[in-house]
Amino acid sequence: xxxxxxxxxxxxxxxxxxxxxxxxxxxxxxxxxxxxxxxxxxxxxxxxxxxxxxxxxxxxxxxxxxxxxxxxxxxxxxxxxxxxxxxxxxxxxxxxxxxxxxxxxxxxxxxxxxxxxxxxxxxxxxxxxxxxxxxxxxxxxxxxxxxxxxxxxxxxxxxxxxxxxxxxxxxxxxxxxxxxxxxxxxxxxxxxxxxxxxxxxxxxxxxxxxxxxxxxxxxxxxxxxxxxxxxxxxxxxxxxxxxxxxxxxxxxxxxxxxxxxxxxxxxxxxxxxxxxxxxxxxxxxxxxxxxxxxxxxxxxxxxxxxxxxxxxxxxxxxxxxxxxxxxxxxxxxxxxxxxxxxxxxxxxxxxxxxxxxxxxxxxxxxxxxxxxxxxxxxxxxxxxxxxxxxxxxxx
Amino acid sequence: xxxxxxxxxxxxxxxxxxxxxxxxxxxxxxxxxxxxxxxxxxxxxxxxxxxxxxxxxxxxxxxxxxxxxxxxxxxxxxxxxxxxxxxxxxxxxxxxxxxxxxxxxxxxxxxxxxxxxxxxxxxxxxxxxxxxxxxxxxxxxxxxxxxxxxxxxxxxxxxxxxxxxxxxxxxxxxxxxxxxxxxxxxxxxxxxxxxxxxxxxxxxxxxxxxxxxxxxxxxxxxxxxxxxxxxxxxxxxxxxxxxxxxxxxxxxxxxxxxxxxxxxxxxxxxxxxxxxxxxxxxxxxxxxxxxxxxxxxxxxxxxxxxxxxxxxxxxxxxxxxxxxxxxxxxxxxxxxxxxxxxxxxxxxxxxxxxxxxxxxxxxxxxxxxxxxxxxxxxxxxxxxxxxxxxxxxxxxxxxxxxxxxxxxxxxxxxxxxxxxxxxxxxxxxxxxxxxxxxxxxxxxxxxxxxxxxxxxxxxxxxxxxxxxxxxxxxxxxxxxxxxxxxxxxxxxxxxxxxxxxxxxxxxxxxxxxxxxxxxxxxxxxxxxxxxxxxxxxxxxxxxxxxxxxxxxxxxxxxxxxxxxxxxxxxxxxxxxxxxxxxxxxxxxxxxxxxxxxxx
Numbered sequence: 004x005x006x007x008x009x010x011x012x013x014x015x016x017x018x019x020x021x022x023x024x025x026x027x028x029x030x031x032x033x034x035x036x037x038x039x040x041x042x043x044x045x046x047x048x049x050x051x052x053x054x055x056x057x058x059x060x061x062x063x064x065x066x067x068x069x070x071x072x073x074x075x076x077x078x079x080x081x082x083x084x085x086x087x088x089x090x091x092x093x094x095x096x097x098x099x100x101x102x103x104x105x106x107x108x109x110x111x112x113x114x115x116x117x118x119x120x121x122x123x124x125x126x127x128x129x130x131x132x133x134x135x136x137x138x139x140x141x142x143x144x145x146x147x148x149x150x151x152x153x154x155x156x157x158x159x160x161x162x163x164x165x166x167x168x169x170x171x172x173x174x175x176x177x178x179x180x181x182x183x184x185x186x187x188x189x190x191x192x193x194x195x196x197x198x199x200x201x202x203x204x205x206x207x208x209x210x211x212x213x214x215x216x217x218x219x220x221x222x223x224x225x226x227x228x229x230x231x232x233x234x235x236x237x238x239x240x241x242x243x244x245x246x247x248x249x250x251x252x253x254x255x256x257x258x259x260x261x262x263x264x265x266x267x268x269x270x271x272x273x274x275x276x277x278x279x280x281x282x283x284x285x286x287x288x289x290x291x292x293x294x295x296x297x298x299x300x301x302x303x304x305x306x307x308x309x310x311x312x313x314x315x316x317x318x319x320x321x322x323x324x325x326x327x328x329x330x331x332x333x334x335x336x337x338x339x340x341x342x343x344x345x346x347x348x349x350x351x352x353x354x355x356x357x358x359x360x361x362x363x364x365x366x367x368x369x370x371x372x373x374x375x376x377x378x379x380x381x382x383x384x385x386x387x388x389x390x391x392x393x394x395x396x397x398x
Numbered sequence: 399x400x401x402x403x404x405x406x407x408x409x410x411x412x413x414x415x416x417x418x419x420x421x422x423x424x425x426x427x428x429x430x431x432x433x434x435x436x437x438x439x440x441x442x443x444x445x446x447x448x449x450x451x452x453x454x455x456x457x458x459x460x461x462x463x464x465x466x467x468x469x470x471x472x473x474x475x476x477x478x479x480x481x482x483x484x485x486x487x488x489x490x491x492x493x494x495x496x497x498x499x500x501x502x503x504x505x506x507x508x509x510x511x512x513x514x515x516x517x518x519x520x521x522x523x524x525x526x527x528x529x530x531x532x533x534x535x536x537x538x539x540x541x542x543x544x545x546x547x548x549x550x551x552x553x554x555x556x557x558x559x560x561x562x563x564x565x566x567x568x569x570x571x572x573x574x575x576x577x578x579x580x581x582x583x584x585x586x587x588x589x590x591x592x593x594x595x596x597x598x599x600x601x602x603x604x605x606x607x608x609x610x611x612x613x614x615x616x617x618x619x620x621x622x623x624x625x626x627x628x629x630x631x632x633x634x635x636x637x638x639x640x641x642x643x644x645x646x647x648x649x650x651x652x653x654x655x656x657x658x659x660x661x662x663x664x665x666x667x668x669x670x671x672x673x674x675x676x677x678x679x680x681x682x683x684x685x686x687x688x689x690x691x692x693x694x695x696x697x698x699x700x701x702x703x704x705x706x707x708x709x710x711x712x713x714x715x716x717x718x719x720x721x722x723x724x725x726x727x728x729x730x731x732x733x734x735x736x737x738x739x740x741x742x743x744x745x746x747x748x749x750x751x752x753x754x755x756x757x758x759x760x761x762x763x764x765x766x767x768x769x770x771x772x773x774x775x776x777x778x779x780x781x782x783x784x785x786x787x788x789x790x791x792x793x794x795x796x797x798x799x800x801x802x803x804x805x806x807x808x809x810x811x812x813x814x815x816x817x818x819x820x821x822x823x824x825x826x827x828x829x830x831x832x833x834x835x836x837x838x839x840x841x842x843x844x845x846x847x848x849x850x851x852x853x854x855x856x857x858x859x860x861x862x863x864x865x866x867x868x869x870x871x872x873x874x875x876x877x878x879x880x881x882x883x884x885x886x887x888x889x890x891x892x893x894x895x896x897x898x899x900x901x902x903x904x905x906x907x908x909x910x911x912x913x914x915x916x917x918x919x920x921x922x923x924x925x926x927x928x929x930x931x932x933x934x935x936x937x938x939x940x941x942x943x944x945x946x947x948x949x950x951x952x953x954x955x956x957x958x959x960x961x962x963x964x965x966x967x968x969x970x971x972x973x974x975x976x977x978x979x980x981x982x983x984x985x986x987x988x989x990x991x992x993x994x995x996x997x
Binding site: 026066067080271277290323 | 646647650660666669671674828831832835836839
């Protein structure tokens with residue numbers, strides 16, 4: 004059974020990544036300086052000739068970005084109107100898929116060979132197949148127990164620490180999986196793919212494939228910094244490598260006197276002015292402007308953002324089209340970050356600035372500040388804590 | 399506009415190849431379609447309506463042949479009926495011809511042929527061609543000579559392809575109407591546009607006016623191109639790099655909304671590698687040292703509205719500039735002096751624009767084409783070409799290509815004139831992709847469209863840079879909703895049209911910035927508000943237009959030039975959603991064609 008189709012689940016918002024997901028779903032957030040979903044597709048294009056993308060939340064942003072094909076592979080979009088779980092998402096592809104398929108999430112950066120391993124195992128035996136990774140800490144994931152090549156137990160977010168393997172969320176199935184999902188009972192209105200797999204496991208076999216390699220996930224906004232670090236460390240970024248670890252797109256303009264400290268990646272159409280210092284661990288998305296003498300370290304600056312002269316950004320995550328006026332300061336973490344009622348102590352986070360935040364000049368951001376989309380920060384303001392969508396903050 | 403497809407060397411797949419090609423030409427707009435295959439006899443099938451009607455008709459037929467031609471027709475002579483659909487036959491049904499363009503002397507030829515005893519079945523100008531070929535064969539001419547003599551008799555514009563029973567060749571000729579050959583490994587194709595055969599080959603030979611081609615299923619080489627006198631030409635084989643997959647709908651209901659959503663990406667492509675904000679410079683390949691002392695723009699339809707914007711940009715830089723409707727320019731050209739003549743045409747094949755450019759060249763002007771299609775006639779015939787790089791646009795109503803035209807014209811003005819605010823303009827242009835995305839992310843156009851779907855008509859007003867936007871907003875509304883719409887310079891409203899303004903005619907007022915133009919437009923908004931017309935303000939909130947408006951379509955605040963691009967996106971969405979509410983054929987509006995290749 005040859006696998007030539009992939010189904011990528013990209014319909015969920017990723018609510019824990021708010022406020023960055025205000026205008027786009029989690030798969031469109033940046034891993035270093037490209038959308039996570041591009042990395043997912045990159046891992047697939049050599050293996051399959053068609054990718055079915057299940058879209059839902061803010062689907063225009065996925066369709067508008069990728070269009071009808073990616074690197075020569077056809078993209079077919081199907082819509083999940085309401086996000087009712089991973090099984091429900093996969094079920095939306097039923098009408099357009101009647102062949103064996105590889106199934107994976109669109110919000111995780113993975114290595115190509117993880118896909119290859121799953122597909123190879125499935126093609127040789129034909130049983131439903133799941134990739135399995137070793138992790139020291141399994142409590143945030145679906146934990147797995149294996150017997151030989153079989154998965155014999157699957158527990159979501161286990162309380163005990165006896166597990167050391169997790170479900171990597173990359174599967175290969177024959178089209179009979181759709182019937183199995185349809186026959187699974189909904190729990191609280193939702194249909195999780197893992198529920199179906201537990202049922203399948205009781206009747207038949209689920210093949211587990213041990214694998215390793217890059218597999219990184221962002222749960223909270225500051226995780227995007229760690230994702231960027233991992234991607235940069237592995238050099239999985241586009242652009243000409245001008246020096247070891249210094250990647251600059253051919254369509255970017257960097258002033259001769261700017262200093263790029265590896266690892267760093269500068270996307271297409273960027274302009275970096277005289278005396279700017281970027282890096283280490285800095286990713287500039289496409290069409291970012293960094294004006295003269297700005298300093299940026301360990302930060303992800305997403306597309307179309309503009310950092311004006313003399314600004315300093317450390318441990319910062321920006322959304323798209325963020326404007327930071329001259330002399331803006333994000334001095335960096337660590338800090339206790341408050342998200343809703345939960346407090347995450349001692350996170351290495353300078354600030355998260357969501358899409359289209361405008362900070363007039365000379366503003367500073369206390370460590371751990373979260374700024375909502377389109378908020379307006381006046382000159383000289385010291386911003387701290389959580390600032391809501393569209394808020395006007397004046398001194 | 400009409401589309402031609404032809405194929406030799408596809409064996410049993412000839413018919414499938416032709417029908418596939420026709421479906422790829424659908425975007426040009428059409429009202430009937432047909433195919434003819436040649437073997438021992440001519441097998442023909444043609445139908446009025448969509449290509450699906452033809453497919454349905456073909457189910458009960460078995461057409462075969464080593465070579466074949468097909469056609470999608472957009473009516474110029476005679477209504478869309480089965481009879482008027484192409485291909486057309488001679489009296490004996492042994493010669494089949496498809497044709498794009500207009501044969502200007504067809505009436506005299508038809509009279510001559512009728513009195514010689516020929517019987518005509520259609521109202522089309524095309525039908526004279528097979529009968530002329532029939533005459534040649536009856537006079538004992540060899541087939542190729544008979545076709546050449548027939549083509550020598552006709553005047554006007556044409557791309558023609560003909561097949562004859564018992565002969566596995568296709569004969570083709572062009573004059574003022576596009577025709578391109580596709581060269582495969584064992585097959586050769588012929589079409590009005592590359593997408594028709596792009597799935598089979600990426601190697602192409604562009605035919606020039608006056609050239610004649612013979613494609614053969616069995617001869618070696620499989621194609622031959624000659625000039626009007628029959629001298630063999632050594633034609634260059636080009637490679638096209640369009641991805642055939644780029645023409646899918648990407649999960650949208652219509653190509654138009656897909657293309658509207660693609661605009662941030664298209665505009666990035668247009669700017670890529672061409673602007674440098676740090677040094678406030680623009681670098682456009684191919685323009686050399688161009689620094690015009692005057693500019694005349696020629697264009698039609700949406701491209702004309704882009705040309706109006708372009709003329710404003712040059713005027714702003716102190717260079718006298720005007721925009722002309724190309725069809726008017728061609729028949730009554732103004733004194734050209736040493737002006738640069740700029741043709742704006744998405745396809746590069748718009749017959750009216752090509753005619754105006756040719757007229758300008760005849761008068762000694764330098765010419766420049768602003769176009770989306772590399773290798774198009776306009777690009778090849780002009781001294782310079784500036785590509786807008788929007789990617790293929792399939793929806794008949796232009797959307798992303800208009801935005802890209804505006805951006806490209808800004809680059810043209812920046813690159814060929816000197817201005818003190820170049821850095822600000824470049825910064826604003828670099829922000830256009832994200833500003834357009836901001837409009838797409840939060841537009842209220844769908845709700846507003848729903849509210850005013852039953853209106854009697856729509857008016858659009860704007861001043862200065864927003865004047866062309868008002869005209870384009872109205873054109874888009876007309877094209878896809880089939881409702882009356884009119885766009886004005888806002889100051890013109892009170893000079894007549896105000897009489898038509900009622901509570902059932904919503905007025906879209908495009909007001910950005912807070913300069914004199916904005917203040918005066920707000921005055922015009924008050925005029926219509928006083929007549930109870932619902933007002934939809936497209937605004938960045940800088941003026942107090944919102945105070946007099948019933949609804950607001952918001953655009954980000956930016957440079958006045960870039961504001962035109964953003965405001966237009968809101969109007970595209972408004973037209974799209976009204977048309978969608980009305981259930982219109984948005985991608986293929988009635989009577990309209992994508993690129994108008996007849997004058």
